[in-house]
Amino acid sequence: MILRIEQDHHRFKQIIRGKIKQDLRKYISRGELIGRRGKDLISIPLPQISIPHFVHGTRQAGGVGQGDGEPGTVLGAAEPEDGSGQAGDAPGRHILEVEISLDELAEMLGEELELPRIQPRGKKNIVSEKARYHGITHSGPEGLRHFRRTYKEMLKRSIANGTYRRSSPGPFIINEDKRYRTWRTTILPETTAAVIYMMDVSGSMGEEQKEIVRIESFWIDTWLRHHYRGLEIRYVIHDAEAREVDQETFYHTRESGGTVISSAYRLALEITRTDYPAGEWNVYCFHFSDGDNWSQGDTQECVRLLREDLLPGANLFCYGQVESPYGTGQFLVDLKEAFADEERVALSKIENKEAIQQSIQEFMGRGR
């Protein structure tokens, strides 16, 4: 049954969504949503949407309590004045935490940044689940009760124990008679994607640069996840040589030493070749660096690797250059020269957190 309140609840959710959308650009550059992500939902702290009244300032008002303690005993920290916390004899109202699904968040991101939908390639390999009824069991939800089978069981039982009367056969159904449908989930192929994040962790990449990479990759994840059911993510870090790591290490390692970018590309190539053949996977590569490569010769090598090996098997290769005080930023210039009219290469310069949304647009704006 639909309750009357559902309408009001729906309206409330609409308002919330409006608020989130309004502030989306702020969320994008601040990265406060990272770490608030569950499996399908993300919880977003919202500033009050309550209705303003003339009220006393809470801090100045104080209050009365009861219990142990001497003058000076601490009762608790004050909530910030603009959150609507209130200690004391009234129940506190908390900051509103609303959950929205990641899908919805991606929808909003798409609308806000005007990102085109991705056209997936390949449709073989991976799977989605589909449920089908296939049998009968003794227990289950009432909604799935199989009436005919249940009735038959009732007849069988009453005939067996002699209570059956031809003139009035029933139904006197008891729990043991009930039969329910059950289902089996079958697996259907669906498009899927792999993402390889590569990051330069040489001495010149500082905390701030990594923060930018983290925020940007969060939004890219959200967007890609919206389009592909089974998204696999691999992380590669490199300085003078490359290695594959887990997510935690990816964001927190800081190495020192030189930068040989081609090492990362070679490793990425290896990963795609072994695990993600181009016909079945949509492969996305993202590389973040401050743009300093060891030598011009290595840069040439990178260009060659990209052109001949990586690009043919990938949907998109994105290079984001994070501004750092140490880098020369030459690599971006070189790539620009080499791939000026290549559809599958997206280049972006990310000067600060505010530039993240711009960069997301540049990466995902091609709809690939």
Next chain:
Amino acid sequence: MSLPPLLAALQEEIEAHARAYGLDFFRVIFEVLDYRKLNQVAAYGGFPTRYPHWRWGMDYEQLQKGYTFGLQRIYELVINNDPCYAYLLECNADVDQKIVMAHVYAHCDFFKNNVWFSRTNRKMIDEMANHATRVRRYMDRHGADTVENFIDTCLSLENLTDPHSLFIVRERPARSREEEPRPAVRRLKSKEYMRDYINPPDYIAREEKRLREDAEKRKTFPEEPSRDVLKFLIEHSPLENWQRDILSIIREEAYYFAPQAQTKIMNEGWATYWHSKIMTEKCLTDAEVVDYADHHSGTVAVHRGRLNPYKLGVELFRDIEDRWNRGRFGKEYDECENLAERTAWDRKLGLGREKIFEARRFCNDVTFIDNYLTEEFCRRHKMFVYDFNPKTGLYQITSRSFREVKQKLLFHLTNRGLPFVEVADGNHRNKGELLLRHRYEGVPLRQDYARDTLRNAQKIWQRPVNLATVVEDKPRIISFTGESFEEIEVGDQVA
């Protein structure tokens, strides 16, 4: 829907006990709801039919979450109406249902007999449904968003009412206008034969007319500051009819709910007193004792030093009963300084029961605390005052002195803990501006809210609105013209 037989039998039993104790209530109709429906009714403030608005949805979401995560559940919900409707949560154990029923009968007795509830509409369920119909009709006619926005605006001012005004019947004599001499037109001195030439009669007539008009304009309204700001706005703002109607709906509902906020401690205390009395003296079976104790202790628990109205209320009622039973009141007792004598004081008056019924009839929370909170009670229950310490950024206990505890408690209860804001002038600066005045009592207004509220007031008044208040110990007037805010410091005459 009628109650299942077991609950119906319980109801009959408990009603008989309640009546035997002298409680006097409207007919109570219990309904059993599952948690979703109960949360819905709770989100609507107890009324199953309410006008559509998102904030019910917000409350509903919180209740649903609280229930789903096992943080909170509503045991009982009762509406001040005749007949009185009360809701039971389907999945509660029988012993819980018993407690709730006993609790509800006491609430209902309080609604019926407490004088602060005497002016509330006892057919409010129907009234609310009518309000909903009217609001829906306006939504059909003017668009849901337009109406919703207007409701938001009105709700922002909903607490600007005067709960006492329902009891005040003013019959003011029409004030005689002749008290102050009207300024006369100045005439130039002239000889008799030159008079019409130097002071031409048509000029004199024109001047006289102007002065009369000025005097008319300058007449302030309201004549006395009024705390019923909503009423003033309904009567004097340039609103369309549907807007006026919605504003009056909001006002009416605010007045209906006001006494519940005014008697929170008493009402809950009274209900807790009686459920524990009925349960422990009459209804409880041996098997239920532990569950009852668990439930009851949950009701009166004190969390992290916060005052619990259930606890404070029930303890005060018990204290009153005990004092009047033993005659521990009056001049003689108050002046007795011998501690031993005081502790053993017992005149065996047996007036306790009578006294608490008297308190439940005449008091609201303010007068209840003012009359019956004693120093001994305050000490026994370890009450304290806390304040925000700007140096540490923490809330800290500042005092355990009885005088300060009582003062602070009364401050928080007076006007339901809300600031006094009244209409001072509907023709401020002779420009048709609205002047609201905050009666400053040492605690400033929350500034961001005050400004947003002022913004909403301007939407209704449609001319600039001003708020006289005190910011950082200086009297100020905050104005909102419809486009921008202005804040000016003023002399003492305003504060």
